[in-house]
Amino acid sequence: MIRISGLSRQAGERNILEDINLEIRRGEIFTLIGPSGSGKTTLLRLIDLLDLPTAGTIFFDGQDTAGTEQVRLAIRRRMGMVFQKPAVLNTTVAENVAFGLKFRGADPAQVPDRVRSALELVGLLGFEERRAVTLSGGEMQRVAIARAMVTEPEVLLLDEPTANLDPVSTELIEDLLIRINSRMHTTILFSTHDMIQGQRLAHRMGVIMHGRLAQVGTLHDIFYKPYGREVARFVGVDTILKGVVQTNERGLALVAIGNASFEVVAPCPPGKTVTLYIRPEEVSISIPDGAKKTSVRNQLVGTITKLVSLGPFIRVTVDCGMPIIALITTRSCGELGLAIGTTVVASVKASAIHVRADP
Amino acid sequence: MDEIVMGITQAIDLIVTLNPEVLHIAALSVYISLAATLLAACVSIPLGGLIHFREFRGKSILKVIIQTLYSVPTVVVGLLLYLLLSRSGPLGLFGLLFTPEGMILGQMVLIIPITTGLVISALSGVDRNISDTLVSLGATEFQCIVQIVKEARLAILSAVILAFGRAISEVGVAMMIGGNIAGQTRVLTTAIALQTGMGDFGFSIALGIILLSIALVVVVSLNIITSGLSSEHQQVLGGPRS
Helix, strand or coil: CEEEEEEEEEECCEEEEEEEEEEECCCCEEEEECCCCCCHHHHHHHHCCCCCCCEEEEEECCEECCCCHHHHHHHHCCEEEECCCCCCCCCEHHHHHHHHHHHCCCCCCCHHHHHHHHHHHCCCCCCCCCEHHHCCHHHHHHHHHHHHHCCCCCEEEEECCCCCCCHHHHHHHHHHHHHHHHHHCCEEEEEECCHHHHHHHCCEEEEEECCEEEEEEEHHHHHHCCCHHHHHHHCCCCEEEEEEEEEEECCEEEEEECCEEEEEECCCCCCCEEEEEECHHHCEEECCCCCCCCCCCEEEEEEEEEEEEECCEEEEEEECCCEEEEEEEHHHHHHHCCCCCCEEEEEECHHHEEEEECC | CHHHHHHHHHHHHHHHCCCHHHHHHHHHHHHHHHHHHHHHHHHHHHHHHHHHHCCCCCHHHHHHHHHHHHHCCHHHHHHHHHHHHCCCCCCHHHCCCCCHHHHHHHHHHHHHHHHHHHHHHHHHCCCHHHHHHHHHCCCCHHHHHHHHHHHCHHHHHHHHHHHHHHHHHCCHHHHHHHCCCCCCCCCHHHHHHHHHHCCCHHHHHHHHHHHHHHHHHHHHHHHHHHHHHHHHHHHHCCCCCC
């Protein structure tokens, strides 16, 4: 649907986006995730043809979008965009939603019906005559979505649409996006700095870091097989360890890290330096009792140095010569009687460790 | 002291009995300044829009010049127009000197900087996200400008009212271009200046009261508009809802 090739944008001397290559497929929900200031907004603005790239090309449905303002306007009118901070015009909700139709010269007789069905889609039927500036943030954002959807765009772009909203409004908007995608087959491209949200909604995601697209893939790829340390940290991989492969028996490698060693599934030959990525959910904590047998290959004894409560979960840091971080439920923490200084065993299955050979 | 008391009594009498001369002068004043203000608005709204929306070299310098002209002395504008409109001047053939039309032109020149400058700041006051939103909704440049002007309508309206206040209260242009001809170009301010010189205090006070009442109407309407502006602004920022 949208193909981006070699796209860059500079502001003065600074590169905001560098050499972005990306393909958005028709009908998918694609999420751009990345920390604030990584270039997500800039990329979305370029795709909506609001700004001009310094270099590179964007193809919309096979058509090169570089051209006169008229060409760009015609392509822009096949998309809809929702901004992080919803801007409504100081008039009624119905008139706000009708703008896209008015600009396109739609038949005035059809406008009220189309506005009503757009408002119905976002669950704001009956709000037609309300003044848009009196709505709450979540309602304004839904008006912004209705306003973008009323023209039935092929692509809907959303720039951190829920960044300023409360959890209830956020959930409403997330459900709405799924409904739009499945009912109207609109291709949706949205950015977020909230990985969990990306995970809930997206078919595929792209991680953007310092203006570069660091990784594109399915959720599983990005969460369990991150490319490199920065992506890993951003997607919540807490334990990142560097070591050297000692032996490798039919794909089961032994990696030495400090005084400990880890068994991992990786094709790397002995002598190779590798980085291990371990998600905290994959680490389990138990009290050592000596006798218990288990299929878990990696068991390290250590003492707890830090406990951070995250509501229903607790993030436990275990010092096993190197810090290993585990995420366990608050209830099991209580049952095991864990506290700082407790000696525990941290276990990780060999298959749960993602290994990347260092270049 | 007696003079003042007598003057005020006479003034009230002139107003209450709807003295035809007083009414004529007041009506002509309102007509000339209203026409000048509306014509100035017709020039300033597109002009201010152009300056606001277009990027060009010297834009910020132009804005400074416009703001400086807010306080141009009325007599300087009067002098300039006198030279242009007098029989031997470049625009002499139109015969505008000492006519109400000439006065309208003079007051327009006087207030165009004010309306243009305030239109520019009214447009800059519209959230930048609004223009992005309009463009993303498929607006052409023209459609976008029209919507933003509409969005700034209250601030633009208060600029126009302020300009009317300046036009109706100025005396330099009205005196130099109009000439204070009785029944033709005599307006409130020039009449006050002249009748006072002639010792006709009652007449002057009556006209002064009318001028102040007009100023009062201007101020009250400005307040109503700006209070509407600020309450809308609060709503945008998530303040009290209606």
